[in-house]
Amino acid sequence: MIRVNDNFSKLQESYLFSEIARKVKAFEAEHPEASIIRMGIGDVTLPICEASVKAMHKAVDEMGNRATFHGYGPEQGYAFLAECISKYDYAERGIAIATDEIFISDGAKSDTGNIGDILSTDNLVAVTDPVYPVYVDSNVMAGRAGTLTERGTWSNIMYMPCNAENGFIPALPAAIPDMIYLCYPNNPTGTTLTRSQLKAWVDYALENKALLLFDSAYEAFITEDDVPHSIYEIEGARRCAIEFRSFSKTAGFTGLRCGYTVVPKELIGYDSEGRPMMLNKLWNRRQCTKFNGASYVTQRAAEAIYTPEGRTQVREAIAYYLRNALILRSGLAAAGLEAVGGVNAPYVWVKTPRGMTSWEFFAKLLGECHIVGTPGVGFGPSGEGYFRLTAFNTYELTLEAVERIKNFRL
Numbered sequence: 383m384i385r386v387n388d389n390f391s392k393l394q395e396s397y398l399f400s401e402i403a404r405k406v407k408a409f410e411a412e413h414p415e416a417s418i419i420r421m422g423i424g425d426v427t428l429p430i431c432e433a434s435v436k437a438m439h440k441a442v443d444e445m446g447n448r449a450t451f452h453g454y455g456p457e458q459g460y461a462f463l464a465e466c467i468s469k470y471d472y473a474e475r476g477i478a479i480a481t482d483e484i485f486i487s488d489g490a491k492s493d494t495g496n497i498g499d500i501l502s503t504d505n506l507v508a509v510t511d512p513v514y515p516v517y518v519d520s521n522v523m524a525g526r527a528g529t530l531t532e533r534g535t536w537s538n539i540m541y542m543p544c545n546a547e548n549g550f551i552p553a554l555p556a557a558i559p560d561m562i563y564l565c566y567p568n569n570p571t572g573t574t575l576t577r578s579q580l581k582a583w584v585d586y587a588l589e590n591k592a593l594l595l596f597d598s599a600y601e602a603f604i605t606e607d608d609v610p611h612s613i614y615e616i617e618g619a620r621r622c623a624i625e626f627r628s629f630s631k632t633a634g635f636t637g638l639r640c641g642y643t644v645v646p647k648e649l650i651g652y653d654s655e656g657r658p659m660m661l662n663k664l665w666n667r668r669q670c671t672k673f674n675g676a677s678y679v680t681q682r683a684a685e686a687i688y689t690p691e692g693r694t695q696v697r698e699a700i701a702y703y704l705r706n707a708l709i710l711r712s713g714l715a716a717a718g719l720e721a722v723g724g725v726n727a728p729y730v731w732v733k734t735p736r737g738m739t740s741w742e743f744f745a746k747l748l749g750e751c752h753i754v755g756t757p758g759v760g761f762g763p764s765g766e767g768y769f770r771l772t773a774f775n776t777y778e779l780t781l782e783a784v785e786r787i788k789n790f791r792l
């Protein structure tokens with residue numbers, strides 16, 4: 383008899399985006415004339431920059447030629463890309479990250495979801511609430527989550543509420559978790575941690591021997607000086623933090639798939655006998671066993687975003703989305719709605735008016751403005767009463783959405 387992993391039966395149906403899609407479809411069937419503006423799912427809309435497209439054409443030609451063809455590459459990624467990452471994403475900011483601390487992958491979802499492979503299932507996990515659901519569900523699969531409670535939370539996961547009262551900054555937990563997921567700039571709230579706020583987390587992790595799993599998939603959107611681009615800007619972080627990065631939102635690679643994870647050599651965990659183990663070695667072992675590297679063509683595309691043309695083109699695309707975010711922010715304010723985010727992130731986190739629930743606001747926005755967003759409660763109980771809008775639509779449709787919201791009687 384084939385036994386399955388019982389933890390999978392504990393998982394809830396991925397309700398959020400399928401429920402949104404179902405509701406939008408039903409609305410469209412009833413109102414075929416409505417022109418719906420989609421500001422829900424966090425996918426990019428601009429094409430991949432020209433520098434990367436050119437690099438891919440060249441790489442494809444190499445692959446079609448016996449003399450320049452590439453078969454299996456290094457599981458950790460090609461040196462040409464790791465060197466660019468080390469130089470441009472880190473050394474330029476005064477951070478020393480060696481190329482053998484960089485693990486190139488097919489994206490941050492895989493890495494944030496897989497990192498638990500090298501960590502004990504006995505570890506206590508803490509997440510912010512609201513949260514990117516991958517951190518929670520991957521821990522449910524691994525058996526770290528316990529049982530589902532009536533609130534829709536997991537009995538063995540610590541939730542750190544982020545709400546208007548604490549300025550969307552999670553408080554340092556009194557009970558000590560072993561693994562702490564932090565995502566900044568944040569999905570879904572679009573908020574950030576300043577240097578001193580992040581330092582408090584690094585100090586806490588060092589003091590309590592906890593591991594920070596720092597997801598900076600939205601690093602490219604940072605505009606404010608006091609917001610760190612990397613956790614390694616903070617003294618001591620090499621001893622307590624793994625950093626995840628993605629080219630998805632930075633360079634429109636959501637359909638191409640490339641990201642990377644930094645595991646510094648100072649990071650030590652302990653086995654059940656109390657023996658110290660380098661997490662870098664464990665992650666390397668894990669990747670070599672279960673992953674065969676991102677494709678050569680994709681890594682050449684990623685390398686191209688570090689060229690002078692590539693950097694300019696990527697900056698332009700980010701500026702385009704940030705302009706949308708600003709339009710959203712100011713339009714929502716003009717409509718009398720409170721919102722955060724959108725300054726260092728492509729997400730705007732809106733407080734629903736007059737105490738409406740997230741789903742009530744979803745229905746109202748879809749029904750009256752024909753705009754689709756994401757109910758905040760779908761990201762965790764503290765997201766109730768909030769709503770996420772993304773800046774990834776076109777400039778024209780973002781303007782149109784804001785006009786509709788302004789004309790809509792709340």
Ligand code: PLP
Nearest residue numbers: 489490491514569599628630641
């Ligand atoms: N991390 C966060 C916080 C995200 O919001 C996303 C995508 O939406 C990812 C990771 C996934 O990134 P990737 O496309 O590199 O898998």
